[in-house]
Amino acid sequence: MSAAPQLDHAAPGGAGAVLIRSARALDPRAELDRPADVLIRDGRIAELGQPGALEAPDGAEVVDAEGLVALPAFVDPHVHLRTPGREDEEDIDSGTRAAAAGGFCAILAMPNTEPVVDSAPVLRSLREHARVEARIPTGFLAAITRGQRGEELTEMAELADVGAVAFTDDGRPVVQAGVMRQALQYQRLAGRVLALHEEDPSLSRDGAMHEGSVSALLGLAGIPSISESTAIARDAAIAGYEGGQIHVQHVSARESIEAIERAKADGVQVSAEVTPHHLCLTHDAVRSLDANFKMNPPLRSEDDRQALIAALRSGAIDCVATDHAPHAREEKEQPFEVAPMGVTGLETAFAALHTRLVLPGLIDLPTLAARMTAGGEPFGIAPPTLAPGSEANVCLVDQEAEWEVGEAGYESRSANCAFAGQRLTGRVRMTVAGGQVAYRERSFAIGAV
Numbered sequence: 001m002s003a004a005p006q007l008d009h010a011a012p013g014g015a016g017a018v019l020i021r022s023a024r025a026l027d028p029r030a031e032l033d034r035p036a037d038v039l040i041r042d043g044r045i046a047e048l049g050q051p052g053a054l055e056a057p058d059g060a061e062v063v064d065a066e067g068l069v070a071l072p073a074f075v076d077p078h079v080h081l082r083t084p085g086r087e088d089e090e091d092i093d094s095g096t097r098a099a100a101a102g103g104f105c106a107i108l109a110m111p112n113t114e115p116v117v118d119s120a121p122v123l124r125s126l127r128e129h130a131r132v133e134a135r136i137p138t139g140f141l142a143a144i145t146r147g148q149r150g151e152e153l154t155e156m157a158e159l160a161d162v163g164a165v166a167f168t169d170d171g172r173p174v175v176q177a178g179v180m181r182q183a184l185q186y187q188r189l190a191g192r193v194l195a196l197h198e199e200d201p202s203l204s205r206d207g208a209m210h211e212g213s214v215s216a217l218l219g220l221a222g223i224p225s226i227s228e229s230t231a232i233a234r235d236a237a238i239a240g241y242e243g244g245q246i247h248v249q250h251v252s253a254r255e256s257i258e259a260i261e262r263a264k265a266d267g268v269q270v271s272a273e274v275t276p277h278h279l280c281l282t283h284d285a286v287r288s289l290d291a292n293f294k295m296n297p298p299l300r301s302e303d304d305r306q307a308l309i310a311a312l313r314s315g316a317i318d319c320v321a322t323d324h325a326p327h328a329r330e331e332k333e334q335p336f337e338v339a340p341m342g343v344t345g346l347e348t349a350f351a352a353l354h355t356r357l358v359l360p361g362l363i364d365l366p367t368l369a370a371r372m373t374a375g376g377e378p379f380g381i382a383p384p385t386l387a388p389g390s391e392a393n394v395c396l397v398d399q400e401a402e403w404e405v406g407e408a409g410y411e412s413r414s415a416n417c418a419f420a421g422q423r424l425t426g427r428v429r430m431t432v433a434g435g436q437v438a439y440r441e442r443s444f445a446i447g448a449v
Helices: 092-101 120-133 156-162 177-190 213-218 226-242 254-265 276-280 283-288 302-314 349-358 365-372
Strands: 018-027 032-041 044-049 061-064 069-072 074-079 104-109 138-140 194-196 245-248 269-274 394-404 423-433 436-440
Touching: 018 365, 018 394, 069 365, 074 092, 074 349, 092 104, 092 120, 092 423, 092 436, 104 394, 104 423, 120 138, 120 156, 156 177, 177 194, 177 226, 194 226, 213 283, 226 245, 226 254, 226 269, 254 269, 254 302, 269 302, 276 302, 276 349, 302 365, 349 365, 349 394, 349 423
Parallel strands: 018 061, 018 069, 074 104, 104 138, 194 245, 245 269
Antiparallel strands: 018 032, 032 044, 069 394, 394 423, 423 436
């Protein structure tokens, strides 16, 4: 790997000090789990002290965090910002604002835009906009193939030099094995990971949901789980042969986990992500024919969901990614068969996983924190930590807060959320990203000295 990729965000307007008082400071990587004051100064974690023991510097914001948990802020490796081309659905400002509201301190944006991010000028323009508009550090992936058509490789080395964090044709698989092999060979020059949307279109065809009992009941064309798992097995074999490194996006099926585990056991450099909607929901949700439950890969069976949870718990799946995919309301209000794939998720990721996994005891909070902060690791980006001296990336969460998704609107420009209307427990109250307060819930009061 070459040097760690650089992320972009708007220049801070001064690194003011923040004293978080009497939080439960929880950081599994630092083996930290105790009540503490957390002092942020000059953009870094300056000190951890006993609750109430630290003095606030002059002019510092003082946050009463008693009853709240201070976690390292999260990193999302899979976000669609829809810019350039569909700023009516999302843009850098709104997308990063939604991310900060969800507790994220960094995101990586996908290149399936209009035009596709497949050339140096498009990538340079995005990075320039991020330096003005992004509320939190943002990285951009470039396409593996020109126009994401799966035929001709992009200038990967040049794009890496311009700042591409990684390469992906996300939204489309690289269908031809020969093109995938060539991309893995060029990866040595570019020094960047290939993030892969794994799907065999000859198997998924025109499917609208998971192939199973519910699709049969509804009479909808199904997408079999083997359309994903066989593609993973193929690309892992090519990566192993070429000594390449791949990251499997939005894993959805038990067979896919088995393919990933086999590849890891064989020494292949492979990592994987899973989304909150695949961890929390199943194809039974599609009985409503609500297009907010339509995504690719689709929601699968309860057996698949339980396998995903177990893999997240064990580390076979490395991280959580939202696959935040905004769509205009009128697009999602079409009949299920013709509505576009994709759901938003930045603002609900922690709350959904806390409600559906942590509270029932399927996974503990330290493990969830570890997986939600690990999204940058496959791409050479160090995970956030509360260790003194580190860059200040902190989110304050209220584990007791109950709220209805969408009741107060969204920070995102789009509302196609799979958890819309549901009551969740656990909410992000404040996010510090890159040493700056990037989000503070409107009702969350602060003081100053």
